[in-house]
Amino acid sequence: MKICVLVKEVPDAAVEKRINPSTGRMDRSGEKNLNPYDTHAIEAAMQLREGGDLQVDEIVAVTMGPESAVRALQKAVSLGADRSLHLTDEGLAGSDVAATGYALAKVLATESPDLVLLGQQSDDGECYTIGAIVADHLRMPSLTQVIKLEVQDGALLLERQAEYGYDTVRVQLPAVISVGDAINEPRYPSLKAIMGAKKKPLETVSPDAVGIDRALVGADGSRVQCGEFHAPPAKAAGQIIEDEDTNETVAKIVAWLDERKLI
Amino acid sequence: MSNVLVYVLHYEGAFNKNSLGAVSEAAARAAEIGGEAHAVVVGGPDLTDELCRTLGASGATKVFRAQGPEGLAQPVVDVMDRVIAEHGHRYAIFGGGLLGFEIGAGLAARRQAGVTMEVTAVRAQDGQLVAERPILGDSQISVSHYRGELGIIIGRINAFEIRQGGGEAQVVDVAVEYSAFSGQAQMVKRGEQRGADVDIEGADVLVAGGRGLGKAEGFELCEELAGAFGGNAAVAATRAVVDAGWYPYAAQIGQTGKTVAPKLYLAAGISGAIQHKVGMQSSENIVAINKDANAPIFEFADLGIVGDLNKILPKLTEAIRAKKGE
Ligand SMILES: Cc1cc2nc3c(=O)[nH]c(=O)nc-3n(C[C@H](O)[C@H](O)[C@H](O)COP(=O)(O)OP(=O)(O)OC[C@H]3O[C@@H](n4cnc5c(N)ncnc54)[C@H](O)[C@@H]3O)c2cc1C
Ligand SMILES: Nc1ncnc2c1ncn2[C@@H]1O[C@H](COP(=O)(O)O)[C@@H](O)[C@H]1O
Numbered sequence: 001m002k003i004c005v006l007v008k009e010v011p012d013a014a015v016e017k018r019i020n021p022s023t024g025r026m027d028r029s030g031e032k033n034l035n036p037y038d039t040h041a042i043e044a045a046m047q048l049r050e051g052g053d054l055q056v057d058e059i060v061a062v063t064m065g066p067e068s069a070v071r072a073l074q075k076a077v078s079l080g081a082d083r084s085l086h087l088t089d090e091g092l093a094g095s096d097v098a099a100t101g102y103a104l105a106k107v108l109a110t111e112s113p114d115l116v117l118l119g120q121q122s123d124d125g126e127c128y129t130i131g132a133i134v135a136d137h138l139r140m141p142s143l144t145q146v147i148k149l150e151v152q153d154g155a156l157l158l159e160r161q162a163e164y165g166y167d168t169v170r171v172q173l174p175a176v177i178s179v180g181d182a183i184n185e186p187r188y189p190s191l192k193a194i195m196g197a198k199k200k201p202l203e204t205v206s207p208d209a210v211g212i213d214r215a216l217v218g219a220d221g222s223r224v225q226c227g228e229f230h231a232p233p234a235k236a237a238g239q240i241i242e243d244e245d246t247n248e249t250v251a252k253i254v255a256w257l258d259e260r261k262l263i
Numbered sequence: 264m265s266n267v268l269v270y271v272l273h274y275e276g277a278f279n280k281n282s283l284g285a286v287s288e289a290a291a292r293a294a295e296i297g298g299e300a301h302a303v304v305v306g307g308p309d310l311t312d313e314l315c316r317t318l319g320a321s322g323a324t325k326v327f328r329a330q331g332p333e334g335l336a337q338p339v340v341d342v343m344d345r346v347i348a349e350h351g352h353r354y355a356i357f358g359g360g361l362l363g364f365e366i367g368a369g370l371a372a373r374r375q376a377g378v379t380m381e382v383t384a385v386r387a388q389d390g391q392l393v394a395e396r397p398i399l400g401d402s403q404i405s406v407s408h409y410r411g412e413l414g415i416i417i418g419r420i421n422a423f424e425i426r427q428g429g430g431e432a433q434v435v436d437v438a439v440e441y442s443a444f445s446g447q448a449q450m451v452k453r454g455e456q457r458g459a460d461v462d463i464e465g466a467d468v469l470v471a472g473g474r475g476l477g478k479a480e481g482f483e484l485c486e487e488l489a490g491a492f493g494g495n496a497a498v499a500a501t502r503a504v505v506d507a508g509w510y511p512y513a514a515q516i517g518q519t520g521k522t523v524a525p526k527l528y529l530a531a532g533i534s535g536a537i538q539h540k541v542g543m544q545s546s547e548n549i550v551a552i553n554k555d556a557n558a559p560i561f562e563f564a565d566l567g568i569v570g571d572l573n574k575i576l577p578k579l580t581e582a583i584r585a586k587k588g589e
């Protein structure tokens with residue numbers, strides 16, 4: 001079987017994120033990295049391959065993004081993917097979440113995967129929903145926020161926390177599954193894997209090659225127009241104590257609590 | 264007609280509070296654009312006429328009821344797709360939670376609609392609805408305008424208030440042929456409670472622990488501190504540690520846990536992710552101990568301590584015991 005893993009390049013967590021006032025889009029300059037949540041999806045694919053309950057012939061990393069997103073693909077390959085696909089085109093820039101999901105589904109459809117894995121959220125977009133969008137376009141069952149994945153008679157037995165507790169769901173393949181960060185502890189790539197990543201096949205895909213309707217993507221094709229960015233009502237800043245002498249810190253906390261009659 | 268459709272989640276014969284809030288929000292906004300709020304429910308025989316009609320009180324004038332599996336998103340997408348195709352609703356609103364995200368997103372794909380999630384406010388403007396979404400760790404608000412025939416709004420939990428006072432709703436049964444792929448997912452067990460059944464909603468003081476506690480045993484530090492406060496104090500947790508099996512699910516605060524508003528909420532080793540914050544931001548006093556000065560929790564803590572919880576908690580426990588003993 002073939003597993004496709006969706007990965008995304010995001011600003012490094014240490015870089016402060018902001019909106020570029022002139023374009024109204026997220027400022028994506030500065031240090032970038034593979035979305036940390038996606039490393040759990042790659043690890044889940046690797047564990048399925050190594051577990052042997054299903055025969056995994058190929059793991060393919062897929063992204064949509066600008067030229068620099070190649071680095072996220074290389075990182076994904078260093079973590080275990082066999083090859084990667086990069087959907088890139090000026091006309092895709094500014095796509096909203098629904099348009100992004102549609103475009104990714106079009107690429108995935110050309111691969112006919114048995115399983116699509118992705119992360120629970122992107123560090124910058126934080127929509128939690130690409131999986132559900134992609135699944136509907138592919139007409140596949142889907143579950144998000146999965147923290148346990150087992151193979152049972154060729155189907156997947158999945159667990160996740162929903163609004164009333166933990167749910168266990170049986171899903172027949174092919175399927176689209178987003179995994180939560182509690183599902184596994186991603187491995188570190190070996191030096192050899194990092195060095196070898198650039199030699200693995202990387203295919204650049206254009207929207208036309210996979211039949212993407214250009215009227216449905218990009219800023220103009222998106223059904224949501226975001227703008228009018230403004231700051232939320234200011235909240236009084238809290239008091240901050242740097243703990244240098246713990247006895248002193250604790251005395252300050254106790255005094256603060258006492259003042260508010262909380263003890 | 265500018266009608267608004269709302270999915271109402273239910274469990275064990277009761278409607279979800281956030282869904283009811285979404286119905287009230289939809290009713291208020293629909294009225295401003297010349298429409299009505301309609302609800303969709305999907306489930307088994309527990310969705311009686313009597314129960315469904317009660318949605319009128321929250322503001323729905325009509326309830327579309329379909330027989331179908333519960334707790335999964337895609338069957339609901341099938342139902343909403345069908346209802347919208349027949350009745351032409353202009354907006355769909357969800358109260359948040361996990362299923363709301365999945366259904367709203369699936370519906371956006373199915374009907375080529377725009378979708379905005381984590382919405383904290385909806386406004387009527389020139390006969391249309393616009394949605395406000397906090398982004399970038401709640402430091403900015405972005406406003407969504409919709410194009411096309413349908414706009415989808417997924418609320419943040421606790422964003423929409425329930426307003427009672429409406430009349431009775433008319434119940435309309437819909438027969439839906441479910442997509443083949445919807446049936447490829449089947450609920451095996453729903454709503455499993457993991458760990459002890461603890462009560463955090465009644466507490467005046469909550470000592471909440473997160474991944475920064477390092478291991479399950481780390482919760483002993485929180486329990487001792489809660490014990491020192493005595494009386495009505497309890498220990499709470501984040502999803503990260505509940506998923507890891509360190510602490511019971513019943514003690515979890517946040518989007519898929521409890522919403523609390525104690526007199527004092529004290530966080531130890533919690534980063535302050537949005538999904539946690541939505542469950543505790545109404546606490547009267549928020550104290551946070553975190554070793555990372557850039558942790559988001561310091562953005563909304565009234566008192567923030569940058570330091571190692573392993574050093575601070577034991578001494579704080581001792582000091583509070585001493586103070587109590589005075
Ligand atoms: C759909 C969805 C629903 C969710 N629902 C919920 C929910 O209901 N509730 C919830 O809580 N989360 C929920 N989450 C998860 C949420 O996004 C966060 O991942 C989670 O809240 C993080 O938990 P944490 O703060 O314990 O862990 P982390 O984010 O890992 O934070 C640990 C913190 O501990 C600090 N730390 C480490 N060591 C020390 C030390 N020695 N001393 C002091 N500080 C230390 C670190 O600096 C760090 O800030 C949900 C996520 C999604 C996508
Ligand atoms: N542009 C993209 N290319 C590939 N995968 C993506 C892209 N955007 C989001 N994803 C995937 O979708 C997951 C959820 O992202 P989001 O819905 O934006 O929170 C991420 O963890 C990725 O696996």
